[in-house]
Amino acid sequence: MYVFKFADMERYRQAGSEKMDNHYNIYICGVGGQGIIKTSTIIGEAAMNQGLDVVMSEIHGMSQRGGSVSTELKIGGYNSSIIPNEGADMLLSFEPIETIRGLDKVNSETKIVFNTHPIVPSSSDKAYPSVDAITKTLKENFKHVLPIDGTQLAIEAGSVLALNMVLLGAVTADDNFPLSKESVIEAMKNNLKPKFHEMNLKAIESGYKSIKG
Amino acid sequence: MNLKELVTGVQGEKQFLLGNEAAVRGVIEAGVSIAATYPGTPSSEIGNVLSVLAKDANIYFEFSTNEKVAMEVAATAAASGLRSFTFMKHVGMNVASDSFMTTAYSGVRGGMVILSADDPSLFSSQNEQDTRNYARLANVPVLEPSNCQEVKDMVKYAFDLSEQFGIPVIVRTTTRVSHMRGVVEFGDVKDNSSNNENHWKRGHFDKDPSKFVPVPAFAGEMHVRLWDKMHKIEEITNKSDLNKEISFDDDKKYGVISSSSAYNYAHDVVKFNDLNMDILKLGFSYPFPKEKVAEFLSDLDEVFVVEEVDPIAERDTLAIIGEKNLNVVVHGKLDGTFPLYHEFNSDVVADGINKILNFKQDTSLAYSSSLEELSAEIPSRAPVLCAGCPHRAMYYGINKAIEELGLKTSDVIFASDIGCYTLGINPPYNAADYLLSMGSSVGDGCGFSVSTDQKVASFIGDSTFFHSGISPLINAVHNKHNFVLTVLDNRITAMTGGQPNPGIPIDGMGDEAPEISVRKLALACGCDYVRVINPFNLEQVIKTYKEAFERDDTAVIISKAPCTLIKGLAKKPPVTFIESNCNNCDKCVSELACPAISKINGKITLDASQCDGCNVCIQVCRYGALQAGRE
Numbered sequence: 001m002y003v004f005k006f007a008d009m010e011r012y013r014q015a016g017s018e019k020m021d022n023h024y025n026i027y028i029c030g031v032g033g034q035g036i037i038k039t040s041t042i043i044g045e046a047a048m049n050q051g052l053d054v055v056m057s058e059i060h061g062m063s064q065r066g067g068s069v070s071t072e073l074k075i076g077g078y079n080s081s082i083i084p085n086e087g088a089d090m091l092l093s094f095e096p097i098e099t100i101r102g103l104d105k106v107n108s109e110t111k112i113v114f115n116t117h118p119i120v121p122s123s124s125d126k127a128y129p130s131v132d133a134i135t136k137t138l139k140e141n142f143k144h145v146l147p148i149d150g151t152q153l154a155i156e157a158g159s160v161l162a163l164n165m166v167l168l169g170a171v172t173a174d175d176n177f178p179l180s181k182e183s184v185i186e187a188m189k190n191n192l193k194p195k196f197h198e199m200n201l202k203a204i205e206s207g208y209k210s211i212k213g
Numbered sequence: 214m215n216l217k218e219l220v221t222g223v224q225g226e227k228q229f230l231l232g233n234e235a236a237v238r239g240v241i242e243a244g245v246s247i248a249a250t251y252p253g254t255p256s257s258e259i260g261n262v263l264s265v266l267a268k269d270a271n272i273y274f275e276f277s278t279n280e281k282v283a284m285e286v287a288a289t290a291a292a293s294g295l296r297s298f299t300f301m302k303h304v305g306m307n308v309a310s311d312s313f314m315t316t317a318y319s320g321v322r323g324g325m326v327i328l329s330a331d332d333p334s335l336f337s338s339q340n341e342q343d344t345r346n347y348a349r350l351a352n353v354p355v356l357e358p359s360n361c362q363e364v365k366d367m368v369k370y371a372f373d374l375s376e377q378f379g380i381p382v383i384v385r386t387t388t389r390v391s392h393m394r395g396v397v398e399f400g401d402v403k404d405n406s407s408n409n410e411n412h413w414k415r416g417h418f419d420k421d422p423s424k425f426v427p428v429p430a431f432a433g434e435m436h437v438r439l440w441d442k443m444h445k446i447e448e449i450t451n452k453s454d455l456n457k458e459i460s461f462d463d464d465k466k467y468g469v470i471s472s473s474s475a476y477n478y479a480h481d482v483v484k485f486n487d488l489n490m491d492i493l494k495l496g497f498s499y500p501f502p503k504e505k506v507a508e509f510l511s512d513l514d515e516v517f518v519v520e521e522v523d524p525i526a527e528r529d530t531l532a533i534i535g536e537k538n539l540n541v542v543v544h545g546k547l548d549g550t551f552p553l554y555h556e557f558n559s560d561v562v563a564d565g566i567n568k569i570l571n572f573k574q575d576t577s578l579a580y581s582s583s584l585e586e587l588s589a590e591i592p593s594r595a596p597v598l599c600a601g602c603p604h605r606a607m608y609y610g611i612n613k614a615i616e617e618l619g620l621k622t623s624d625v626i627f628a629s630d631i632g633c634y635t636l637g638i639n640p641p642y643n644a645a646d647y648l649l650s651m652g653s654s655v656g657d658g659c660g661f662s663v664s665t666d667q668k669v670a671s672f673i674g675d676s677t678f679f680h681s682g683i684s685p686l687i688n689a690v691h692n693k694h695n696f697v698l699t700v701l702d703n704r705i706t707a708m709t710g711g712q713p714n715p716g717i718p719i720d721g722m723g724d725e726a727p728e729i730s731v732r733k734l735a736l737a738c739g740c741d742y743v744r745v746i747n748p749f750n751l752e753q754v755i756k757t758y759k760e761a762f763e764r765d766d767t768a769v770i771i772s773k774a775p776c777t778l779i780k781g782l783a784k785k786p787p788v789t790f791i792e793s794n795c796n797n798c799d800k801c802v803s804e805l806a807c808p809a810i811s812k813i814n815g816k817i818t819l820d821a822s823q824c825d826g827c828n829v830c831i832q833v834c835r836y837g838a839l840q841a842g843r844e
Contacts, residue, residue, distance in 0.1 A: 031594065044394055058231075060257070066597045080474075082559065120818075122808040126593070137584050141581055
């Protein structure tokens, strides 16, 4: 891992060029079925509604069958929908060990927000590491490590299925995130059934507070 | 977004669309009347969306039994003056190729567009073949969109081009284009109102055997006409705005030629590293725009050709350099600048260009050894059969039957096929030893049974059986081959996201349709031994396989139970785990490997939220630790 970095990362990071104040790359990862694609789509639609350039990459098909899933979302004048190594502003992880798998995209300034509730693979060659050890090791190496018990917050909001809304709320709490919480909520309402809106709003709010305090 | 907006959306409206959804909007704007496909990732969502929208959009849509049939449905529609669309994954082109090749000769009257989605890095495919080779083989034009807006616009343009020259047109995407999401601005919609009592328009086939019947006398003339069309189209590719120069600098020493998703990476690398190179983006890449490329090369000393999968534009560029006697060095896949396989990204493209220009600085971050250790030790998370998947029960049962017959694993060859059940390759099932293509498990059973003394078990899904399993089954019976064919009939085309197939009583537009019986087909093919089993009844599964393996003919077992992902299935209560009964024999984990059961900190743990209540684990546990849940 960690094989390549752009010659001038600062330039790259600012490179939304025409809209350089609004560039933002989010790498979202987790396990198939956790609502990762829907979360990314909501952010993307909110970005479009705010008049920003946005591209997103997602993987469907075989990788959905309980395997690792990731999406990449880039706001600002990018053509490529894939985030370069060390090019993410935020790593949003739905599951502890998937955070580790996503570290190629992280640099020293990246915000690392991750759900601490593990999903243990049913058959695997290796033992699942302790979540405390993961958190400790991440904090040793990165400045902005933000673990949250998203699964618990989702249950408190009404359903474990609201995990993606908790994490969506957490994204909007980052000061550098170029979209307003309101526009993200608007996009959520446009993408999910009205009967879940109240629960989702609760989940978004608790995710937001878990970061903002 | 509500999918209906793909139909009702007006010119100028913007939506955040998946590449495949953008393709559907392009089809709607082009006024298509007939569309047909066989589902294949990364093109599947086009069919899923058309299936929902067909009636609102005045389109007849079908999931054909295979890509060749889909190609024929589209070709005849276009020959009858209608606009028609067929789409598939790259390997679908292999199945469709026999009819596709001749469609290039006979041509079309209404516009006909073929979208073929390549899969660099094989996210869900058996190979990385490049659709652009098919365009050259058949000699038809190719458009290569790089983003969602271009997918919509190029699909629409492809219909005009096809109609203007009477030739089918290929739109080639890649996974990263089909599964990219981006902002798409809608254009105007061409009217395709129905002219009859059906929801789609009817055309008329005006007979002309010299155009549509490729007997040798006519086909020779057709080939001449095809070249005539392609020479005229080459004049267009040389002028087309789809082949455009993106200018970054006046320093003309280096340049880039690129297309499709690879262009996105090349663009970002050049732009964000100030590489001072102009890029020639090939959106209309075949017939190769020779004059435009030659003009681009004329100022350059060296050029990077950035393309995914095969070095096709690179070879064409080299040919022009030779033809025009230019003095330009070409860097691409052939000289080792870029990899010959797997998908690109900005890092891969930057690494390649760096080999020549040496512009990168090494600024790698340093991490603690504990992080390196942690990274090396995280458990893998490969795709698995879902909790409650009927395939798991069948695989468990066949392995037990083999064991009870006293056979070794090496005595039985497992010929697998294309579908979720290919995941049977994973331990503990280890039930995939050989695989070629859709339907190959049946032909492979024929070959292995005459080439070895090993037992052969072939596995094929219901949809794959209809796609291309029937003719090899006839072959098996007629030629007296000896193997056990399992049709894993889970009542859906599961791996691609749950499309209907001829085995269920519903068609691609959601209407009722005749259900084709796999059992009756097997009987009609001449099989003497045909059994339908419930895979969740392990005793029945094991007994049936033992019986079938003892035979010396082609035995067919239909393992019939619905995919657990089918919406609207009745929910069954999750299994109850009684820890005090658990003997830690680990059979439920090591032999069944259901994702709802895992061993955490030395203890068996059942995740009730994942459990589907299939109750197979109850039949595996000898100690009564797993018991049926109550309603």
